[in-house]
Every structure is written in C-alpha cells, then in structure tokens.
Amino acid sequence: VTLEFLSVDTARDGAVARSSVERALLSGGARMEVRDGWAVAADFGSVDAELRACAAAAGIAESSAMGKLELQGPAAALADIAPADLEPGRATRAGGAWWCTVHPERLLVLCPPAATAELRDGLEAAVAAAERTSLVELTTGLAAFTVIGPAAREILARLSALDLRPASFAERGFAPVSVGRVPAMVLRENGDRFLVLFGSAYAEYMWTALTDAGFALGASLVGADALERLGVAVGA
C-alpha cells in the first residue's frame, strides 16, 4: 500500500512544511530558510554567539525536519533489514541514519531530511521482501528538539526522570521515557548532545517547557547553521 499522504517530501506546488513552533522560533529572533522542503531556523542573529552558548551552557534547537521511519515486525525479520549490532537501549549509527530499538518488534530510523525519500524507498523494498513487517513514515508524527551543551543534562533533568549520568546513559543511549509528563524518546547522539522525540501535537507545550527550563539554566536558542558548524546537522 502506498502511504504517500504521510510524506512531506512528496508535496509539490511550493508547499513548505513548517514546525508547530515556528511562531515561537520567530519571536525568539529566528531567521527562517526553506531547506529540503521545510522552513527551518537557520540562525538567531549570530551563529558565533550560538556556538558560544553551546559551549558555555546549552543550545536548544528545533530538529523536527529529520526523517523518521518506523519499522514493525518480528525481531528476526527486523534484524535482517537493520544493521547487525542493534541492541535494546542503544541506537546504532549506520548508513547515515540512527537505528533505534523502541522495543524488539519496533524500530525507529532517523535520518537527515534530504535522505528521507531514498531511505524510505530502500526500506519499502526490504519490507516487501520480508514477512510480517511493515514501514510507516512518522516524520510529521514526531517532533524533535535538540539540547546540546554542558547544561543539557540539567535541563532535561528538569523535565524527565531518565538517568542521564554518563555511566548510566552512555553515548548512543536511547530510551522511551516521559519528558515533561509526555511520552517521549531520548537519544544521546554524542557527548552532551541529546535528541528528544515526542508526539508532534505536544510541540508547542514541549517547546515552552523546555525553553523555560533551559533559559533558567543559561541556555540559548540555536539554529541549523550553528548545529552544522558543530558537525551535528539535523539528523546527521
């Protein structure tokens, strides 16, 4: 079955995908640009200042444009499709994407926006050849915010009971968990960089809660350009 109506990248006639918190980004001083079919916050006035904020305390970024694909099926069938070293509680980096085990029969695959269509097509082919498996695109179903910097753990600790200590939540750690009283998933991409994913209907609420906690701890809003300079472009 084609589920094209779930995919942003098949839109045409100048349709631009927008974050639910675009107004908040604009009121925070964002300079918006259309990239890969999405209106994204390129910067908030000064990329250098954003980089300094990330080093000194934390940066908070809107990262919802990344591709998000859900694979369902028996663990053995998913193992045939996914990279070899999948393990619960840890994400695997392969093929330019994050492969996250939500539970043994459900995988979430995250990728840069520009890579979504190709990855989706490849997975659709793989799913068609496998038994009892399916693929659904959740790019717009899940919003994603990045929190990066030395204060990132403290910011997230204001909202979640997840044990974020490095010894407990190592790099590539991935956990379905409550964040701000909302069902969410947290991925520690590396060092002090965390990705928070949750139902996109909560985006405005979560942005308010996250920035409120973050600003109190010295965090700043960060745009896509700053993330690129840090080598952590959305979904990369």
Add this chain to the structure above:
Amino acid sequence: VTRIGRQPGERIDRSTEVSFSFDGKPVSALAGDTIASALYAGGRRTFSRSFKYHRPRGLLCCAGQCPNCLVTVDGAPGVRACTEPVREGMEVEHINATPSLDLDVMRVTDVAGGPFTPPGFYYKTFIRPRRAWPLYERVLRGVAGLGRLGRPKPHREWRTEYRRRHADVLVVGGGPAGLSAAVQAAELGADVVLVDEGPEPGGHLLSEGGHDRARALAARAREAGVEILAPGAALGFFDGIVPVWAGDTLHQIRARRHIAATGAIEQPLVFTGNDLPGVMLSGGARRLASLYALSPGEAAVIAAVDDRGLEAALALRRAGVRIALVCDLRPGADTPAVHALRDAGIDLLTGATVIAAKGRSQVRAAVVAEVDADGAQRPGTRRRVVPCDLLVVSGGDVPAGSLLLQAGAKATFEPATGRFMPEALPEGVEAAGAVAGARDAADAELSGAVAGTAAAHALGLGDAASQAMAEELRARLDGVAPGEAAPAPAMAGTGEGKCFACLCEDVTAKDIAFSVDEGFDSIELSKRYTTVTMGPCQGRMCQLPSIRLMAKSTGASMEEVGTTTARPPWSSVPMGVFAGRPFEPAKRSSIHGRHRELGGHVLWAGDWRRAYDYGDPEGEALAVHERAGLIDVSTLGKMIVQGPDAGAFLDRLYPNRFSNLKPGRIRYGVLGSDAGRIMDDGTICRLSDDAFYVTTTSSGAEAVEGWFTWWQAEWRMDVRITDLTPALCAVNLAGPKAREIMGALSELDCSNEAFAYLDGKRAHVAGVPSLLLRIGFVGELGYEIHFPAALGEHVWDAIMEAGSPYGLRPFGLEPQRVLRLQKMHILVGQDTDSESNPFDAAMPWIVKLDKDGDFIGRWALENAQQREPVAKLVGFTMPNGDVPHEGAAIVVDGGPGGRVTSSRFSHKLGRTIGMAWVPPSLAEDGATLEIADEGRRLRAEVTTTPFYDPDQERLRS
C-alpha cells in the same frame, strides 16, 4: 548588641554588615547571621506568639526544628528565623500578634479563654446558634494560626524548579556520620548526594567544638565529588524516591542506596511554664554562642538527663554565661562530664530537675526539685528557686527516624533510655550516627564510615583492601559502649500554670489527659483530637512527650502506647513547592496558531486545545448549511492497521464486518467492549487489501490504540498497528459548495459519480499528498482531508483562499456540535456511558450477529438483543426556545427515569433539539417527555429520526 568575643568556628563575618527590617524597623546584622541571631543580638527575646493562647515564645532550638521563631519574610509566612540567613533589604514581620509582638491583646485567651478552648473546642463551643458559625469561623481563623498568606494573585510570584537526580548513594544528614558516610562511599567510586538542613554541613560539630573536623570532612567530601545540597530538607521517602527541597528547587532523588544520618533531636522537658522565652535547648544555646558569638543569657540554670546538658554548661561558662545551677536527673551520676563540672566548681544537683519557670514574658527564675521517675517531688526534699534569665533544658535525644520509618523500618522501644529506635531497616537503607544510637561525634563518624563503606560495597564498588577496612571499622563500632541517660518524666510541674507538650499547637499536658478522659485513648486518636504532633515541628519536639503523657494517663507502658505513623513531609515546606512549573501538557493541531490568528475562542477539549468558535457560532453553522465551512478535526484518532490479517483483525474487534469492505470504501464502526458496551466510534477506510485507515474519537484515540495493541498481543495475527494521530492533520470541508472548492484544489474528479459518499481516495490537495474521505459528521456534503501535519497551515490557507469566492467560513467545535446533533450523530461518552450498547443507543444495524466468527462482545450483544432494554436513546424537540441543561433529569411517574445527554438550540431548525435516555415506553415518535432542570419543569416531544435531512439526501448529493 550582646556579641561576645570571637568564637572559634563562628559563622558571622564581623567585617560585613547587612541591613534588613523587622516590623518596619531597621535591623543591623552581620553577614552570616540568621534573622534570629541578628534580632537576638539586638536584644529581642520574644520572637513569636503561640498558635492558640498567644503566649510569648522565644528561641528554643536555633536549628529549624521548633515553631518558636516563625516569621513572615517578604510576604512569605512560615519562615524559621533561626535558620534563615539575613539578606540585605529583606522585610521581616512577626506573625499571630495584634497589635505587636510585645503587646498582643489576644493574650487574653491565655488568661480567660481556657473554659472555651479545650481540645476540640470547635466541636463543643461556638456552635450555637448554628447560623453564627460562619462568623465564629472567621473570628477564630483570624485570631489563631501561624501566619497569613498574601492575597491570591493571578500569576506565580516565585519560581519552583523540579530536578530529577539519580545517584548511587543518597546520604540524608550532614553531621559527622553523614559526612563520613558520604566520604567513604564517594572515595570508593560511588556517585553520592548529601543533604543537610543546615546552611553548611557539619551538624552539631559546628557548634560543639568540632567545626574544624566538620569543615575538613565537608571539604574531603566535595573533593571526592559528593554533591552537597545544603540547606536542603529531605521531605519523605516514597518507594525509594526522596524529595529534597533546597533553595528554589525540589530535587527528586532516586538513589540505589540510602543512608539516613539524620541525627537525633534534643527534647524539651515538660514543666510549668516550659514555653517562656529564656527556656532554651542546650543545643540552641550553644549554637547562639559558638556560631553567632551571642551570649544566650547572663545567668543560667541547666536541667539535663545526660552528659549533653552538662557539657553545655561547661561550654556556656566558657562563653561567659554564669551557671547558677545544674540539675542532672540521673541520681548519683558519675561520668566524666560530672567530674568536669565539679572540677569547674559548678553547683550540681543530681536526681533533680526543673519543675517550673518563673516569669511573665521572660524567665526570671527556675524552680528545681528532686523528683522520682514520675516527676513528683520526693518527700522530704525542698524546692529551690534559682534566679536566672536562661533556663537550659536537655531532655535527652530522640533519634530523628521519620525517614527510616517511612522507608519501612520499625520503631522499637528502648527501655533504658525511654525512647523509640528505628530498627529492622529495609533492604538498601542504612542508618548511621545518632539515629542509629551513636552517643558522640566520634562514634557517629565511625558509624558513618561503616555505613558508607557498606553502601559502596553493596553497589559492587571497592576491593579487598576496602573490605578489610570495613571489617575493621565494624569491629570498632561493635566495641563502642552505649551511653548513659535517664528517661525524662512525662511531666514535672508545680500544679500551677500550663505545661506544654506541644508548642506548635498549644497542647498542654492537661489537654492530653483530657482527651484520654473523653475516650481518645490511643495515640493516633489523641493526635487527631488534640492536634499534638500536627504542627510545623511535625512531632520533632512533641511526639515523645505526648507518648509519655498518654502512658501516664492511660496506665499503659510507653511501648504499649507506641508511636504515631511517620508521614511526609518531615520538614514543613511551602505548598507551592509541589505545584512545579505552571505548564499543562496540551495537544495542539499544527494549524492551532492560525486558529488563534483567526480569532478562535480556544478552550480545552480533552487533552487538546481547540477553537470552540470564531466569534459567531450560529453564523458558522449556517454557513455550513448554506455555503461551506471548514473545521480542523486533527484531534481525531488515526491509525493504520496493515497486514494480510488486517480485515479479520477488525472483524474481531468491531461488531460489524470490515473484511468485506472494498478498497477505497469507508464504513462506520462502533467499537465495543467485551461486555458489549460502546467504547468508541469512528470510520474505517480500506486503503488496499491489507491496509485500513481507522479513525477514532478525539478523546478515545489513545484508549483505542491501546485496545487494538492489547488484543494483537493476545491474538498475534499478521497485523501491524501504528498510531498516526499527531502525524496527520485533518480538516473537514463541508457544505453545498464543498465540491466546487475541492475541484479548485485538486485534480481529482469530485463528481458524485466518481467520488461518492463513503468513498476514500488519495490525491494531492493544494499540492499536498492527502487522503480524502467523503463522510459527513455535520450532515452536509463533505470531505475529510488528511495530510502531513507539518503542511497543515499550507492546506488550511489554500482551502480558505479557494473557498473565499464561495463564502467559505471556518467553524469551531460548538457549531459542529449543533450540526451533528441535528443529524442525531452520537458523541461517545456524552450521549453514551459505560452501560450503553448499540441496541439501546438506537444503532441495532451496526451489530452483525450473523457474521462468521467471534468478535469482542458478541456473547453480551446476543444477550442484549434478547432482553428488553432498560432505557433507549432518542431525540427530542422543544418548540418554545427552552434549552435544558445536559444532564437534566427525565421525570417518569414523579421520579427520575432518564437524562438529557445533549441539547442545543438549532437556528437552522428554529427549535431546541436534543438527545436523551428514556424508558422504552417513551421511546416512540410523539411521546411527551417531562424534564426537570434546575427547578424548572419542561416538556419535550420525542423523535426517533434525525432532525435534519433524515433521508441523507444532502450527504449523498
């Protein structure tokens, strides 16, 4: 100013002055002072007025334990002056005294109010005439209490943070035991958090000669990586979570191991006038002297039950206080402290204690006598009246075991000392220091080291060397001899004046006896009746005295009386702490911002924030009938069910068939429970042979997804379920002009022949890939358009623009509710309840009992079909414009016989319409209903067919 010479380890900085105000008058303090120490330095001796009798109260514990120094700081009541550091410009006010702290007219209650204020007086006096109670209540609330809250304000005045902190080891208490435990655990590699109530860790070491050791231990702990939260109050123990209030933050600490090093609480003695300013615990007097360089008095009498009080006498003398007399309750006590006292030439009376404090607003003399174990003066002895301005009492230490007891430990009576010890600690919890029975700082530090090492070892840390060290520490601890103390008597009074058991609530020894006489003869009942232990000290000062008094009054032993249940919060805390940040999780459609810009009147609808209307609900509904309307229905639950068994799966869940639905077609479904009751409803569109698109109600989305997943886990069919609710926006374009608007936005052939009622098609709308469902909840030709949520505003704006020439208007939830009611489309949960089945809800056609195979609720529905229903769901109309409230009663034979579930005035139809559950005898067209609605009796006429377009011609057009 009564500062004495520089004290070793003093906390004040004599080079830095701080100014604040007390009751509007300027006060000069030193940096490091507390409010209380600064005021004491200025000569103040009365710090508050008591809860009920408005008696003057002075400093007692100087450690944040008792209620005697509660003040209001910058508008916040309930602040303990003895632990609150001074800040430049802070505004401090007294509580519970009118017109002033030193002259309180309500002191009359102490003199003349006794007959009117026995325990539970509000149940006995001030109850007649009954109509005067509101006046009494207002007066009583005005004259009693522990401060006033400010007027409610629309916004929070101060910020409260929540912080979750995981740790390997949590140590509560920063005295020698806690610091030692934290150091040992951290140095073995554990991640340790230490909480202490004081402004700096160290406990009584800081004021009792061990400040260098305390600060060295604290420095070592920090060096080992211990996170120290001080001042911080551990509020309780909740299945391993310990909330700690520190600064502006509530830390929720989840530790793998817990060490309670909460110390012991020095107890007051119960005697006549034991609440007079000038009566002070030995620890309080020593803190004033050593931390703040204040002389607590000029001449002191000291009443002790163990060496602690005697050591205080020596320390106070070193600080310049003249020691007039020391009473030691232990007859013939012979300890090093006794010898030291005698060597110093201090007058010591053994087997004696204080039986009264003399003075009106300040201690002027102490009356002492030799007493027996019950506190009665021994025959043949005489009382001594000793002039003094400071009466230092030390009634023994009670383990601060509340957190341990909350964690599951048992309180066990220790006859030798007359106190209860926490024992039988639960797994993962250790006790160290005085709370575990240590008698001095050295023992406490040793016991802390043992506990810290044990905690680290339990976490798999340490090595053979640390194991050997642990064994050596344990052996040393086992060899420590217990201390010597005399259990204090329940009361040692003169028989005149009040002896207070509970300073917080003004409960006297006589009140406890009175409650027993009235039948409240268990400690739990007496607590509730007299409110003893229910004040700000949370029983720290009064639990043991009240148990002793209960035992004395009932004739039971203290062990038989037992303790009250330890409950949180262990420390008093502002209610606002628990409120957290003022954010409510709300779901919003991705078009929500546009609705606000269009003037949408946004309200809660379940978990969602939705536009109820755009300012003209009647006009919006009429636009749908006459031209076209657009509503955001993104809140609908949306799921994809795919796999070869998808059709069979839905057949098992719903009472009607879906396996025979053709791809591209839609069918309505009512989801039932295994009892045949209506759980939810929605539409199901078959996308392909093995994929169905299922919509649910907005409020039922999560429950339905959970229901599907639960049954799939049981059945293990070849089916996958994915919740798409937030992934997709959905809008409903409805009205006679909807087809033309759709035609302008899509290449799809929207003719009735090509795109018929209950067809589902995929196409681009305004360039956006969409799923279009031709259904009509609002009763007009309509299309539900589902598309990626991130393109919500693009599609909404495009439709509004394309519809502008046709008079398209946005419409909200309220007009939608009128429109659906006109069609008698039910709202599950409003028109149905947990007892409603499809037969009774006038939907027998949805149940296909003739279909093959079992389905959820089949047995129950087969039974329901065969019995006479108790009630049926019908429509009703009212011609005269009355609109009964939803929930109004249907009256049958003078009693309730049903209820109105929905009601609105329809401007399209020019009459009131509604739905109601009625007895089957009234469920016929033309039957008359009598409705009781808030005192009114209304009449309505039953109808069983939709009020609008009953033949569905407009829907299908």
